[in-house]
Amino acid sequence: TMKKQTASESEEEEEEQGGLRWKEGLQQKASEAFLRQQKAAPNLRKLVYGSVVEADDSDDEEQELGGLFRVSRPQNSKKSQANGVDSSRFDPDASHNWDLEEMLNSIRDCFVTGKWEEDQD
Amino acid sequence: MASHGLAYDGCNFFRQRLVLSTLSGKRVKIKNIRSKDDNPGLRDFEASLIRLLDKVTNGSRIEINQTGTVLFYQPGLLFGGSVEHDCNLQRSVGYYLEALLMLAPFMKTSLKATLRGVTNDPTDPTVDMLKSTALPLMKKFGIDGEGFDLKVVKRGMAPGGGGEVVFTCPVRRTIRPVQLTDPAKIKRIRGVAYSVRVSPQMANRIVESARAVLNQFIPDIYIYTDHMKGANSGKSPGFGLTLVAETLNGSFLSAEMSSTPQGQGDPMLPEDLGRNCAKLLLEEVHRGGCVDSSNQSLALLLMTLGQQDVSKVLLGPLSPYTIEFLRHIRDFFQLMFKIEVQKPSEDERKGGDKVLMTGVGVGYSNINKTIK
Known part of the structure; x- marks a missing residue:
């Protein structure tokens, strides 16, 4: 029984430790999950304002040849x-x-002549 | 950089930057203006806009380098009052007026601007379109009253111009937040078919072909014909059409088309112009929302400058111009909107996806306005 006890104790201990372990780096995990979500679901907000995980786009425009001439690249988009x-x-x-006709039909309900929602008749 | 305010590259979105700079009081520096172009620097029409800004403000500081590729602008106070301006003919009056519409409610004294130049061209919203869409939109934000008007005195087509409009706008201390989430159904279509220095018959031909397309949807269509003569007809011949769809709760969607300016490409038949313009209106209806695509940024600006309360506006797809405007709003006013896509349900035939914009106004109050 002693053995069992110690075993269960250690188990408990482990559980406790495990239970504590999930709390470790909670903030980091949350921020990782957030960034993952931002990457996965492209939305309009991201399109407009850019995402948090924005890659460093400091383009090296100041490329110099022999420290004298600057490379003048053709205008990019x-x-x-x-x-x-x-x-x-x-x-x-x-x-x-x-x-x-298909296209015309796609906007028919925008007009008073189109179909009305039941609650608005 | 902080000491220089905000800095941008290139001449695109020129008006947005100067307007937001003026409203926020933040200095702005624009570099690399057409710096790799064979003809570098600011164009005459941009210089003309700067001069107009200088007329409506007090104490603005403008510095331009020798080649015109760098502009520094330190805004002064918005003064308003009576202003006359000969708009450079490279762009139509609409280009200048779009900027004035954004500034006018925030002046010290109410603005009366007489603008001369090209009233209708294919590049910018025409004065007819701004009159029938931008003004009713501003009224929803509480900018209205007797002195709120845009009058086309003389019509002037590109490239010669010779037109004249008078824009009057009362000043407001604060802007009312709005909830424009339901565009409602379109009850009627109105329009103006105009012609100058060509046969008055042109306008009738435009009306007929446009009606043929739009009658498939709704019977209540009335398109006015406007043929200005003599001194009121400007210096160049041309014709065009502005169409406006009005909904049950007073939202306006519009589309327009102007004839090709004389000597700038193939001439256009009035029948083709009428038909194509009607199709543009259908496209605008397909995009939908409570604000039409060319006024999106005006609506977003007024939401931004509203009292500290939630405003919601349903828009069609965001135009590239609007997307850039949202970024500029963030730069100048630190406001980011909540942007949600609304997909129409399957059995609905109401065009494409809509976008619901939600934002809390920054509580802007017009410090320029005199208290009586």
Whole structure:
């Protein structure tokens, strides 16, 4: 019985330790889980504001040749956008063909002539 | 960098940066303006906008380097009052007016701006569109009253211009938070088909072809024809159409199209213009929301500057311009919106996904306004 007791005691101890162990690094685990979630579920907020896990994008623009000449690379997309046309116009989705009946049907309920929700009649 | 306020690269989103800088009082420095272009630096229309900002403010400091590739702007106080401005013809009056709409409610004295130049061109929202969508939107935020008006006195098409509009706006101390979450159904479609220095018949041809498309949805359509003559018709010939769909609770969605400016590409038939513009309106209805795509940033700005209370606005898909505007709002006012996608249910035929924007206003109060 002594043996058993010690065994169970040690078990208990282990459990206790285990029970304590899950508390270790709780904050780190939570932040890891949060970052994992941010990575996995791309959402609009991330698209607009960028994510917390944003990779270091300090592009090494100041590349120099022989410490004298700076490499002038052709304008990449980001750069040309920086000097794009400042207009609030939002170009229409080119994949929408408004000659198709299918397309016309997709917005019928936006008009008073379309179907009404039951509670709004 | 902190001592220089905020810093940006390139000339895109120029107006957003200057407007938000003026409202927040934060200095801004814009570098590398077309620095790798064959013709580097600020363009005349941008200089014209800066001059307009200088007219409506008091004590702004503007520094531009010799090549025009670096601009430093330290905003002064928004003064307002009576202002006249000849807008550079490279951009239409809409370009300048979009900036003024954002600033006007926050002036010391109410603004009366007379703007001359191109009233209608294909690049920017036309004065007709701003009149029929931006003004009703601002009214929802409590900016209204007798002196709130945008009048097209003379029409001037690109490239010659010669148009004139008068914009008057009362000042507000605070902005009312809004809950615009249900756009409701479209009850009618209105529009203006305009023509200057061409046959008045052009406008009628536009109306007919646009009606043919829109009548498939709703019978209540009225498109005014507006043919200005003589001194009121500007310097260049042209025609165009602005369509506005109005919902049961007063949301407005609009679309528009202007004829190709004289000498800048293939001319357009009025029938094609009418039909294509009607399809653009259908596209805008498909996007949906309580605010149309070109006024998204105006709505978000007024939400930001509202009293410290929750505002909600349902929008269609965010335009690239709006996305950049949200980033700028974060930079200047430290406000990030909650952005939720709303998918329409399966049996609903209400277009594409919508976006619900939620934010708490920063409690901006107009310190410029004189207390009477």
